[in-house]
Amino acid sequence: MMRVSLAVRPRKKPTIPIEAETITPASFLEGAEIQVWRGNRELPLDEVFAVTIEGAADRPEDVEIVLSGDTSRMKRVGEYMDAGRIVIDGDIGMHCGNFMSGGVIEIGGNADGWLGREMQGGTIICRGNAADYCAAGYRGGRKGMTGGTVEIFGNAGDFAAENLAGGTVIIHGNAGDMAGVELHDGTLIIKGDCRRPCGNMSGGVCVIYGIAYDMLPTFRKMGTEIRDGREFLSFTGDIANRGKGNLIVKDCTYQD
Amino acid sequence: MIIKDTVCPFCGCLCDDIEVTVEDGKIVATDNACTLGTSKFLGDHRMKSPIRRVGKEWKEISYDEAIDYTVDMLLDADRPLLYGWSGTHGEAQCVGVHMAELLKGVIDNTSSVCHGPSILAIQEVGHPGCTLGQVKNRADIIIYWGCNPIDAHPRHLSRYTRYANGFFLENSFRDRKVIVVDVRKSQTTNLADEFVQIKPGCDYAVLSALRAIVRGKGDDLPRTVGGVQREQLFRIVDLCKKAKFGAVYFGLGLTMTAGKYKNIRNAIELVDELNRHTKFTISAMRGHYNVYGSNEVNTWMTGYPFGIDFSRGIAFYNPGETTAVDILARKECDACLIVASDPAAHFPRPCIEHLAEIPVVQIDPYANATTAFCDVQIPVGITGIDAAGTAYRMDGVPIRTKKVLETAYPSDEEILGSVYARIQEVRQP
Structure with missing residues (x-):
């Protein structure tokens, strides 16, 4: 088992983002020199982090990376990760876990935008809040997340699970505006409230345990169903297109 | 000295019929330009x-x-x-x-x-657009959504839409229908044949409703959507479907309200849907x-x-x-x-x-x-x-x-x- 500890060193310009897509379990296994980018300058990893490596491993499943210090501006950590474990003590910057296909990322604090963008497999757990476009797709893309699980214990920002095409997204708090917009497939569960969910949905399932504010008028009410002993309203849509998605809400309001 | 056919560098209309009078190395007068263009040409205190x-x-x-x-x-x-x-x-x-x-x-x-959101939407679903000349000569229905051209693009209506006679529209004012969708009355809504007043932030819902009506699913809609009566939405869809050529122009009222590019995407998909019935186009009212x-x-x-x-x-x-x-x-x-x-x-x-x-x-x-x-x-x-x-x-x-x-x-x-x-x-x- 290999344990990599990365503690952020004090920085002169702490708000300039660091792009660190090289921080994945697989890259520490190779033993090659790891570089990260601060704005337009490429730097060796140990200029940004105090690096401590304990133990050894011969497969990425046995590598655990722990990030500590101010990691709120570290972007793309865990991008393309396929196995192993990354633990982030505090907040993490944008694009954490982009395209990941396996392994686990656990975030103790908040996650910035595009957490788990276009994720294909694996698990992301965020103990704090996630910003906009959590578990979403890329600009102009047709498919967002296609597999795996994202679980947010706090709130999510706007456009959560946009273009969701597979996998499961669970938000324990509230979601922002347009959660699950263009949802194709997969499951989105929001334990709290949200606004205007699932616009232009074409398939998949979205369950909202709180109130769906400003529900779109283009969802056809199909009846009620019982979940966890409570009565929910079941809708199909979005009938603005040929959508056959299933939107289940505890309660909702309309923009009339 | 009078310089003809000057191009006005103010708004996205780029009017190319301005006459500028230059005397002693200064611009002293303009002809054909709107107030905005004139003030730029006559600008001082460089x-x-x-x-x-x-x-x-x-x-x-x-x-x-x-x-x-x-x-x-x-x-x-x-x-x-x-x-x-x-x-x-x-x-x-x-x-x-x-x-x-x-x-x-x-x-x-x-x-x-x-209009960044407009481009994001175009990257998602494409752009069924056309040049202004096409609109001038062909469009018998114009929809202005979330924009106020009388104030922001003053000559858009006179050069291309409300007052511009075209090749297939001999009497534009009579033959063209103008629909204006906005959250409040403006100079432009006063010129509209049909004014659709929606509640702020309801553009997406209204666009979705219009799409559903075009697809023949209007009966599932509630009686009012975003402050608009369902009957009015049916009437608009009817006007659009009967038109020979429709053109939608939208402004920051659509791109910069909640939902942003998803509003535009919804509008483009509405235009897409209308293209199954007649010819329809959509374009952004670009500012600078x-x-x-x-x-x-x-x-x-x-x-x-x-x-x-x-x-x-x-x-x-x-x-x-x-x-x-x-x-x-x-x-x-x-x-x-x-x-x-x-x-x-x-x-x-x-x-x-x-x-x-x-x-x-x-x-x-x-x-x-x-x-x-x-x-x-x-x-x-x-x-x-x-x-x-x-x-x-x-x-x-x-x-x-x-x-x-x-x-x-x-x-x-x-x-x-x-x-x-x-x-x-x-x-x-």
Whole structure:
């Protein structure tokens, strides 16, 4: 088992983002020199982090990376990760876990935008809040997340699970505006409230345990169903297109 | 001297029929231009020479000193931001993109705070658009959604829509129907055959409802949607389906309200749906006269229309991350070059606070709100007045603007070219 500890060193310009897509379990296994980018300058990893490596491993499943210090501006950590474990003590910057296909990322604090963008497999757990476009797709893309699980214990920002095409997204708090917009497939569960969910949905399932504010008028009410002993309203849509998605809400309001 | 067929460098209409009267090296009158265009042509109080902030004072400096400062600032930065570009000609924008790539900086134009969402939507579902001439000659139904052309594009109605007779419309005022969708009454709604007043923030719901009606699913809708009676929505769809050629024009009322690009996507998909019944098009009411050009230039040079991050040596595009407002609000740049725009007058307060903290150079003919936040300002010629260059009209037609005055001011292209040459000397010796 290999344990990599990365503690952020004090920085002169702490708000300039660091792009660190090289921080994945697989890259520490190779033993090659790891570089990260601060704005337009490429730097060796140990200029940004105090690096401590304990133990050894011969497969990425046995590598655990722990990030500590101010990691709120570290972007793309865990991008393309396929196995192993990354633990982030505090907040993490944008694009954490982009395209990941396996392994686990656990975030103790908040996650910035595009957490788990276009994720294909694996698990992301965020103990704090996630910003906009959590578990979403890329600009102009047709498919967002296609597999795996994202679980947010706090709130999510706007456009959560946009273009969701597979996998499961669970938000324990509230979601922002347009959660699950263009949802194709997969499951989105929001334990709290949200606004205007699932616009232009074409398939998949979205369950909202709180109130769906400003529900779109283009969802056809199909009846009620019982979940966890409570009565929910079941809708199909979005009938603005040929959508056959299933939107289940505890309660909702309309923009009339 | 009267100069005919001058191009007006104010709004995206780029009216090309302006007559400018020049006497003693000054423009004294204009014909055909609207109030906005006239005030730009007759503009006064140009800055005399470059200025530099020294303590609490402004000191006049030479163009060479100003270029030195700009080059040093840009070369020192870890993440320079090059913002603006919509108020200058395409040739200068080209130099800007080359410069951003060589500096490994971020280049963004003002569309990230105006019609950027429109482009994001177009990237998702395409753009069923056409030129303004097509609309003038063919469109028998016009929908203005979330815009007020009487105030913002004053000649749009007289040159292309409400009052413009076309090849297939001999009496435009009688034969063309104009529908205006807005949250309040405006000068434009007074001219409409049908005014649809929606509640603020309800555009997406109303567009979805219209799509459902076009698809024959209108009976599932509630009695009112976003403050609009269902009957009125049915009537509008009926008018649209019966039209021979429809054109939708939308403004920032649609791009900058909640949902942003998803509103535009919904509008494009409505137009798509209407195209199953008749011919329909949709286009953005672009603001600055060459903001469309900045998208064109960026796209042909980098593949992306705005918000391009060259930090890693290749073009990366992600509005919300690589756009000026986001970068400034998150304090993610350490120097800023502003060309032909005025962010201090338009950006949120946290952005301006960061501008105040970092070195900023502005290239602009006039003192403006951003002057208060910059360290050096370099005055230049105004494209279309004392500098010539290419601009793109709101429908994507490139038009060459004229130089009607001889002045000593260098053009944006010349100043940027000198800065770029100096950066090349260091980075590509």
